[in-house]
Amino acid sequence: MLAKHKILKLFRCHHSQKNLKIKPLRHLICNPFCTATESPELTSRIKSSDTQKPGEDFVIPSLASWVESYKLHDQTRLASNILSEKRDTDIDRFSKILKNRYPSPDGVVQALNGSSLSASTGLIEQILRRFSNDLVPAFGVFTWAKTQTGYRDTPEIYNSMVDILGKCKKFDLMWDLVREMNDLNDGYVTLATMGKIIRRLVRGGKYDEAVEAFRGLDKFGVTKDAMAMNLLMDALAKENSVEHAYEVFCEFKDCTPLNIRTFNILIDGWCKARKLENAERTMDEMKKHGFLPNVISYTCFIEHYCHQKDFRKVDEILKEMQENGCKPNAVTYTIALHALGKAKQINEALEVYAKMKSDGCLPDATFYSSLIFILRKAGRIKDANEIFEDMKTQGVMPDVSTYTNMISSACELSQEEDALKLLRKMEEDSCKPNLKTYAPLLKMCCKKRRMKVLNFLLIHMFRNDVSIDTGTYTLLVRGLCMSKKLELACSFFEEMVSKGMVPMNATYKMLVEELNKNCMGEAKEHIEKLMSRVKPQEPV
DNA sequence: TTAGGGTTAG
Numbered sequence: 001m002l003a004k005h006k007i008l009k010l011f012r013c014h015h016s017q018k019n020l021k022i023k024p025l026r027h028l029i030c031n032p033f034c035t036a037t038e039s040p041e042l043t044s045r046i047k048s049s050d051t052q053k054p055g056e057d058f059v060i061p062s063l064a065s066w067v068e069s070y071k072l073h074d075q076t077r078l079a080s081n082i083l084s085e086k087r088d089t090d091i092d093r094f095s096k097i098l099k100n101r102y103p104s105p106d107g108v109v110q111a112l113n114g115s116s117l118s119a120s121t122g123l124i125e126q127i128l129r130r131f132s133n134d135l136v137p138a139f140g141v142f143t144w145a146k147t148q149t150g151y152r153d154t155p156e157i158y159n160s161m162v163d164i165l166g167k168c169k170k171f172d173l174m175w176d177l178v179r180e181m182n183d184l185n186d187g188y189v190t191l192a193t194m195g196k197i198i199r200r201l202v203r204g205g206k207y208d209e210a211v212e213a214f215r216g217l218d219k220f221g222v223t224k225d226a227m228a229m230n231l232l233m234d235a236l237a238k239e240n241s242v243e244h245a246y247e248v249f250c251e252f253k254d255c256t257p258l259n260i261r262t263f264n265i266l267i268d269g270w271c272k273a274r275k276l277e278n279a280e281r282t283m284d285e286m287k288k289h290g291f292l293p294n295v296i297s298y299t300c301f302i303e304h305y306c307h308q309k310d311f312r313k314v315d316e317i318l319k320e321m322q323e324n325g326c327k328p329n330a331v332t333y334t335i336a337l338h339a340l341g342k343a344k345q346i347n348e349a350l351e352v353y354a355k356m357k358s359d360g361c362l363p364d365a366t367f368y369s370s371l372i373f374i375l376r377k378a379g380r381i382k383d384a385n386e387i388f389e390d391m392k393t394q395g396v397m398p399d400v401s402t403y404t405n406m407i408s409s410a411c412e413l414s415q416e417e418d419a420l421k422l423l424r425k426m427e428e429d430s431c432k433p434n435l436k437t438y439a440p441l442l443k444m445c446c447k448k449r450r451m452k453v454l455n456f457l458l459i460h461m462f463r464n465d466v467s468i469d470t471g472t473y474t475l476l477v478r479g480l481c482m483s484k485k486l487e488l489a490c491s492f493f494e495e496m497v498s499k500g501m502v503p504m505n506a507t508y509k510m511l512v513e514e515l516n517k518n519c520m521g522e523a524k525e526h527i528e529k530l531m532s533r534v535k536p537q538e539p540v
Numbered sequence: 541t542t543a544g545g546g547t548t549a550g
Contacts, residue, residue, distance in 0.1 A: 227541075234542070261542040268543060299543045334544045342545090366544055373545060405545065439547070474548065482550085506548080 059453055060417040066424055067456045070463075090123055095130070095462075098137035101498050108140020109147075119145040121154055126465060128160045133467040134499050135168045155181075155188045162193055166200025168500060171209075174200070182220050189220040195231050202235040207244050210235065214248070224252075226259045234265045242269030246278075260291045267297055271304040279304070295321070299332045306339030311348070314339075327359070334367045341374025349374055365391070365399040372402070376409040384409070398429070404437040411440035419444065420453070423460070435466055439475060446479025451488070470501045477507050481514045489514070490523050497530045 059067060094117060102108045124145050131138040142161045145151055158181050165174040174197065181188035194217060201210040214232045217224050229252055236245040249266060263286035270279035279301065283293055298321045305313040314336060321328060333356045340349035353371065356363065363371075368391045375384035388406060391398060398406075403426045410419035419441055426433055438461055445454040461468065473496040480489035489511055496503055508531050515524040 230542070237542095259542090264542040266542095271543095294542095296543045303543065329543090331544045338545060364544095370545060401545075408546070436546075443548095471547065478548070504548085 059450070060420065063417065063420050063424070067420075067453070070456060070459060090117060090120075091126055091130075093117055094123070094127055094141070098127070098131060098134075098141065102136055102140065105136055105140035105143055108137055109144045112141065112144040119148040119151040121151075121157065124153070124157055125160070128157065128164065129467070130462065130465040131467055132160075132164055133167070133469045133501075135164065135170065136500075138164050139173075155190065155193075158188055159193050159196060163196040163200065166196060166204075169204050171201065171204065171206070178220065187221070189222060191222050191228055191231070194220065194222050194228070198232050199235045202239045202241070207236065207241060211244075211248060224256055226257045226262060229256045230259070230261050230265055233262065233269075237265055237269030237272075240273070242266065242273050242275070245269055258289060260286070260294060260297075263289070263291060264294075264296045264300065268300040271300045274304070276304065293324070293326070295326055295329050295332065298326060299328070299335065302332060303335050306335050309339070309343050311340070311343075311345075328361065330356075330361060330364045330367050333361060333363070334370050337367070338370040338374065341370070341377065344378070346374065346378050346380075363391075363394075363396065365396055365402050368396060368398075369402045369405045373405050373409070381413070398431070400426075400431055400434055400437060403431060403433070404440075407437060408440040411444040414444070414448070416444065416448070416450070416453075433461075433464060433466065435469060435472055438466065439472060442472065443475055443479055446476065446483055446485070449483050449485065451485070470496070470503075473501060474504060474507050477503070477511060481510050484514070484518070486511075486514055486518060486520060486523065490527060493527060494530060497534055502534045503531070 093115070094112075097111050097115060097117075098108065100111070102111065124141065127141050128138055131141070139161070142153075142157070146153060158177065162174055162177055162181075165171075165177060178189060178193060178197065181193065194213060198210045198213050201207075201213060210232060214224070214228065217228060222228065229248070233245040233248050236242070236248065245266060246269075249262065263282055266282045267279050267286075270276070270282060283297060286293065286297070298317055302314050302317050305311070305317065318328065333352055337349050337352045340346075340352060353363075356367075368387060372384045372387050375381075375387065388398065388402070391402075403422055407419050407422045410416075410422060423433065423437070423441065426437070438457060441457055442454065445451070445457060473492055476492045477489050477496070480486070480492065493503060493507075493511055508527070511527055512524055515521075515527065
């Protein structure tokens with residue numbers, strides 16, 4: 001928690017800097033990378049890309065050696081087998097094989113059979129993470145590993161594979177695998193497995209099938225308890241289908257034990273769907289069942305009113321909580337702080353912070369992230385950075401989302417150096433970046449035509465086992481289109497399709513239009529051919 | 541394992 005004088009300083013700053021505009025940042029002019037060591041595949045893509053204009057694709061001197069070391073590191077690993085750490089060598093050898101785009105998992109199996117590689121649990125886990133959006137290599141490795149003597153998949157590995165199949169909407173294969181797990185008769189199928197199935201089915205719009213999966217839990221030796229039912233209801237409510245969640249509730253409430261979470265899931269669902277009367281009715285029903293509303297129940301309502309910017313109502317709920325002896329927690333305060341910040345009521349937001357402190361509630365990483373976010377949005381960069389530094393001295397370590405937020409803000413402000421330094425800092429702090437961390441960086445590279453930094457980021461992602469998903473490919477294709485890096489845009493489009501992903505119609509149209517404008521008839525035909533093989537999807 | 545930012549969009 002910040003000392004009181006620091007909070008006061010934030011208030012003072014706000015008044016004195018109310019009309020302060022962010023100064024346009026000096027464009028960073030830096031030394032170019034040396035060109036010798038890039039990842040082979042991307043280099044060929046980037047080299048075949050449009051000719052670069054002067055001033056593009058520079059990197060900050062203070063970061064050049066880091067970026068360069070990554071690339072050297074990567075190439076050494078891929079090129080040489082003489083390395084000290086066996087596991088690291090193996091993951092690279094696997095990756096090298098898997099990066100050949102085999103048309104089917106069988107192709108992968110054959111390729112691996114022809115190698116001298118052997119399976120181990122840690123290795124297979126890592127590969128499934130690294131290729132979690134890439135069904136053919138993932139399923140190929142998984143299938144191959146099962147045939148290896150002395151190796152047996154753990155339930156966790158099976159669960160990861162189930163999840164990947166569900167994510168790629170291969171529901172039949174997913175069910176086959178669950179039955180296979182069940183046939184092992186060794187307690188492989190658990191609620192964790194069925195939870196993945198239910199969530200993937202719901203996300204694929206298969207609500208009825210998800211409910212059926214719940215009904216059939218006993219077949220897999222999984223108990224239909226409150227936890228299982230909550231899981232189903234939560235999946236439905238999160239997918240904007242609180243009505244389905246309510247149907248489940250009505251159908252099973254008499255034969256399944258309920259707990260306070262069951263009701264809170266519904267309350268949250270109704271609040272998010274802006275069906276407030278239903279949320280209130282659920283609150284009454286909850287009391288009838290002998291459950292008193294807790295901080296989560298109230299916070300759902302607070303979030304609703306924050307969303308409506310009805311801060312008077314928020315105060316009312318807070319008062320009601322106090323009357324009922326229910327204390328707001330860090331989540332409650334974060335919601336209020338963030339909403340006030342978004343509504344440009346910075347002083348009121350900071351009052352929330354002061355109130356939190358006086359209430360003796362400790363902020364966590366997410367709270368600080370929100371505080372940093374709203375300060376940066378208000379142009380208070382220096383204060384935001386100070387909070388970021390200060391949170392560590394307060395004993396709260398920045399987490400992935402804190403870093404992601406900082407990186408995202410830096411990218412928005414075109415502070416390339418800061419953004420990359422933050423990524424390096426994450427590495428130093430052993431904080432693993434995820435797709436959301438990379439997204440703003442990738443976007444910035446596309447916009448500023450930093451192709452070599454883009455190359456570096458893609459290697460960085462791969463080494464951190466972050467698998468590129470449809471959204472990220474969309475971002476890359478769109479970003480590169482806008483920067484007229486059309487050949488590269490095409491190559492990402494192709495890679496996306498080759499992984500079985502379906503590009504959005506808008507993305508496809510944008511690419512084709514740009515190719516048309518630039519008289520790239522051959523490339524256009526190629527893209528059209530690719531698209532005709534996949535089912536076009538209307539943007540949601 | 542019920543509540544907390546942002547996601548493409550110009």
